[in-house]
Amino acid sequence: MSSEIASSGRWAQVQRVSVERLHIRLESLLVLVALSAVMAVLSPYFLSFSNFLNILLATSTIGILAIAATFVISSGGLDLSLGSVMGLSGVVGAFVAVNLGAPSAFGVIACILAGAAAGHINGQLITRAFVPAFIVTLGMLGLARGLALVISGGRVIYGLPDFMLYLGQGRPFGIPMPVIIFVVTAFAAHCVLAYTRFGRHTLAIGDSEAAARAAGIRVERHRRVLYTLSGALAGLAGLLFSARINSGDPTAGLNYELTAITAAIIGGTNLFGGRGSILGTMIGALIMGVLQNGLNLLAVQSYYQQMAIGAVLILAVFIDQYQTRKESRV
Amino acid sequence: MSLLELKGIRKSFGAVDVLHGVDLAVNAGEVVGLVGDNGAGKSTLMKTITGIYRADEGSILFDGQDILHLDPGERRQLGIEMIYQDLSLARQQDVSSNIFLGREPIKRLFGLFPVVDKAAMDRQAAEMIERLNAHLPSINRSVGSFSGGQQQTVAIARALTFDPKLVIMDEPTAALAVREVQSVLDLIRRLKSEGIAVILISHRLNDVLAVTDRIVVLRHGRAEADLATEKTNMNEVVSRIVGGGDMAVAASHEARG
Numbered sequence: 001m002s003s004e005i006a007s008s009g010r011w012a013q014v015q016r017v018s019v020e021r022l023h024i025r026l027e028s029l030l031v032l033v034a035l036s037a038v039m040a041v042l043s044p045y046f047l048s049f050s051n052f053l054n055i056l057l058a059t060s061t062i063g064i065l066a067i068a069a070t071f072v073i074s075s076g077g078l079d080l081s082l083g084s085v086m087g088l089s090g091v092v093g094a095f096v097a098v099n100l101g102a103p104s105a106f107g108v109i110a111c112i113l114a115g116a117a118a119g120h121i122n123g124q125l126i127t128r129a130f131v132p133a134f135i136v137t138l139g140m141l142g143l144a145r146g147l148a149l150v151i152s153g154g155r156v157i158y159g160l161p162d163f164m165l166y167l168g169q170g171r172p173f174g175i176p177m178p179v180i181i182f183v184v185t186a187f188a189a190h191c192v193l194a195y196t197r198f199g200r201h202t203l204a205i206g207d208s209e210a211a212a213r214a215a216g217i218r219v220e221r222h223r224r225v226l227y228t229l230s231g232a233l234a235g236l237a238g239l240l241f242s243a244r245i246n247s248g249d250p251t252a253g254l255n256y257e258l259t260a261i262t263a264a265i266i267g268g269t270n271l272f273g274g275r276g277s278i279l280g281t282m283i284g285a286l287i288m289g290v291l292q293n294g295l296n297l298l299a300v301q302s303y304y305q306q307m308a309i310g311a312v313l314i315l316a317v318f319i320d321q322y323q324t325r326k327e328s329r330v
Numbered sequence: 331m332s333l334l335e336l337k338g339i340r341k342s343f344g345a346v347d348v349l350h351g352v353d354l355a356v357n358a359g360e361v362v363g364l365v366g367d368n369g370a371g372k373s374t375l376m377k378t379i380t381g382i383y384r385a386d387e388g389s390i391l392f393d394g395q396d397i398l399h400l401d402p403g404e405r406r407q408l409g410i411e412m413i414y415q416d417l418s419l420a421r422q423q424d425v426s427s428n429i430f431l432g433r434e435p436i437k438r439l440f441g442l443f444p445v446v447d448k449a450a451m452d453r454q455a456a457e458m459i460e461r462l463n464a465h466l467p468s469i470n471r472s473v474g475s476f477s478g479g480q481q482q483t484v485a486i487a488r489a490l491t492f493d494p495k496l497v498i499m500d501e502p503t504a505a506l507a508v509r510e511v512q513s514v515l516d517l518i519r520r521l522k523s524e525g526i527a528v529i530l531i532s533h534r535l536n537d538v539l540a541v542t543d544r545i546v547v548l549r550h551g552r553a554e555a556d557l558a559t560e561k562t563n564m565n566e567v568v569s570r571i572v573g574g575g576d577m578a579v580a581a582s583h584e585a586r587g
Contacts, residue, residue: 195445197434200423204431207420213382214418215432216403274422 017031025268027319028283035287039294046297052174057244059289060182061086061237061253065260066267066285067189067278068233073261073269074276076206078133079230081122081140082237083256087249088144089115089238094157094248097164104163111239112232118144119231123224141257148250157248168243178240183235190278201224206273215264255306262313263288271317288312332391333358333527334379334496339388341374343381350551351388356496359525361518363538363559366548367571372531373415376498379529388504393495409495413502417485421474425457425466428473429488435468443483453515458487462517479510486517496523498529503537515541535567535584547571 039046065082072079092114097107118140125136160168170177193199205212205219213219234253242248267284269276287311295305332355341349346400348371356362366372379390381402390398397405410435419428430451437447453467464483466476482502489497499518503511511534518528518541534536536543539559547555547570555570568584 191443191445195448197436197444197446200427200434200446201432204420204423204427204538207422208418210414210416211418211428211431213422214402214412214414215378216401217432218401218403270422274420 003077016106025280025283028266028268028280028287031266032153032287032290035290037292039297040289043294043297051293051297053179055174055286055289055293056179058293059285060176060178060290061241062256062259062263063182063282063285064185064237064240065232065253066263067186067254067282068230069104069257069260070267070276070281071189071193072133072230073271074206074273075202075223075226076209076273077126077223077226078137079112079119079227080120080134080137080145080257081118082234082260083253083258084141084144084148084151085115085118085231086238086241086253086256087251088148088151089116089175089235090146090242090252091148091157091238091248091250093164093239094160095151097161098157098159098248104161107164108167108239111242112121112235115235115238116228116232117307118226119234120228122231123227126227127220127223145250145254152248152250154250156250160243160244160246160248164243165246166243167183168240168246178244181236184280185233186281186314193276193278198222198225203276206270206276208274209293223271243302258313259288259309260285262309262316265313265320270319271320271330301319332356332545333360333393335389336375336379337389337391337583339375339378339390340386341371341378341383342386349378349385351547352551352553354546356359356527356529358495358527359522360541360544361522361528361530363542363545364529364548365533365535365538365545365567366554370548370571371551372548373500376412376500376529376531379405379409379498392407406432406492409493410498411489411492411494411496412446412498413482413485413489413500415500415504417481419473419481419484422472424472425459425469425484425487426451428484429455429458431488433492454478454491459483462487462490463513479507479556482506482510482514486514490521494526494527496527498531500531501533502530503532503534511537521570535564539564539567544550549573 034244037068045051065086068082069079089111093107093111096102096106096110122136122140125131126133167177167181169326172180193202201212201217201222204215205217205222209219238252241252263284264276265271265283265284267277267280269281291308292305295308334356336352336354339349339352352371352375354398362374364375374383378385381400385398389396392408392410395408397408426448433451435447436444439445452469459466459469466480466483473481476484491505502514506514515537518530521528530538530542542559545557545559545562545567546553547557547567549571557566557570564584
């Protein structure tokens with residue numbers, strides 16, 4: 001089919017096909033390029049290798065949360081607890097490694113297990129108790145944050161062991177470890193969502209739960225796995241974040257779900273499920289990263305940045321809805 | 331021995347009893363019409379066969395095997411397929427993704443990672459569409475962009491791709507144009523000739539009388555009548571559906587329809 005189009009010589013269509021094959025929306029790529037160009041003009045510091053690594057480093061935490069958001073949202077679900085679970089995980093990991101004095105590896109495992117456990121509870125409540133995902137994960141947003149404050153006594157748990165520090169601050173080949181872990185995670189997640197049965201079933205459930213059920217997919221079990229995965233990824237984000245700042249901070253990840261969900265939606269994830277790609281989400285996450293980095297370089301107050309992110313989320317959903325309605329009219 | 335044998339199937343939703351002990355048997359290569367008024371329990375009965383609903387009481391034998399405890403995926407593997415009235419398609423996914431949903435072929439990347447063999451899916455999907463003598467704009471487009479008849483084609487292709495033994499069709503002709511209705515009826519005859527059993531649920535009694543071997547009338551959650559199609563007529567079927575009495579008016583109306 002692609003050869004037909006290529007022989008017809010319509011360059012725009014060729015491009016569209018190749019971009020679609022990569023599961024990316026061309027528009028979001030253009031926005032990223034345009035935004036970077038604007039920032040480059042406005043700030044002389046923007047276009048430098050070290051700033052590029054800065055953007056990636058700042059994006060790594062949000063990016064991993066955005067991967068989690070993509071899986072859950074494209075299955076027709078929602079996880080509002082991402083930021084809080086990330087905060088809880090960092091505190092649990094620090095508590096295990098510092099207060100309990102356990103070996104580093106246990107700290108690492110504790111981070112991810114704490115996140116997975118919170119996500120698993122979300123999944124159980126949603127699929128067995130039939131409480132809507134919106135309510136369950138909103139409740140978990142409060143629960144996880146509160147628990148993080150209880151465990152840490154409201155204080156930062158400072159001074160992580162060396163191995164955990166390395167995961168946040170090490171720089172093999174000059175590249176920050178969080179960036180490496182982020183890129184590897186994103187690649188693996190992309191392959192899972194785009195090329196495995198698990199990924200296809202995720203999209204199918206988000207597209208039509210009845211169709212998925214009729215096809216013999218165990219919908220509830222699949223959803224439980226997705227929420228657990230989402231929590232585990234939030235745990236990984238919590239690990240990288242606390243390792244970077246060398247402490248378990250109970251307020252880490254505050255409002256991060258806002259940015260993560262925005263990144264996923266900008267990347268072309270359908271808010272109501274059925275469509276989503278990790279590559280697209282990565283572009284969305286980079287857009288958020290560039291936006292924040294640029295506004296930082298321009299010394300814009302963080303209050304305004306928060307407003308900008310909220311506005312971008314609404315704008316992205318508006319554009320998506322507008323396009324969907326336009327297509328369905330044809 | 332029957333291919334499918336239901337005995338004493340009961341199903342209720344909360345306080346509402348829908349099925350009060352239904353018996354039904356279908357032989358291989360037999361086309362059975364299932365008719366009944368709205369609310370008679372036709373769809374519920376079919377969903378207890380596919381496993382979407384679990385019967386409260388009774389037994390279901392398929393090919394001599396008790397399938398009551400199996401989930402929908404396992405029953406599909408045994409050869410029970412259903413084409414739902416709403417088609418149950420994933421509208422944002424393409425043709426082959428729908429046909430192979432839940433049964434995607436796997437290949438091992440580097441002999442290790444199990445990835446979905448999309449190329450094989452596309453190839454087999456195209457072959458199946460061709461075998462059905464159907465035409466689709468493109469098998470790479472999302473099925474939500476297709477017309478009703480084209481979506482029906484995808485749903486039928488999905489039901490036939492894995493060599494079923496029993497195909498249940500829920501109102502397959504309700505939303506189709508006249509010519510498309512004929513091609514669905516032809517398809518049912520072809521399935522019969524290949525030894526595949528079909529249960530046809532339809533309000534269009536003309537279609538049912540034209541294509542079935544037997545007609546089972548469901549009324550108030552019970553199998554009210556089991557009629558050989560060649561020995562019955564519109565009048566009898568209609569009167570059994572509504573429950574006797576003077577049915578001349580209703581029957582002549584249906585005959586005209």
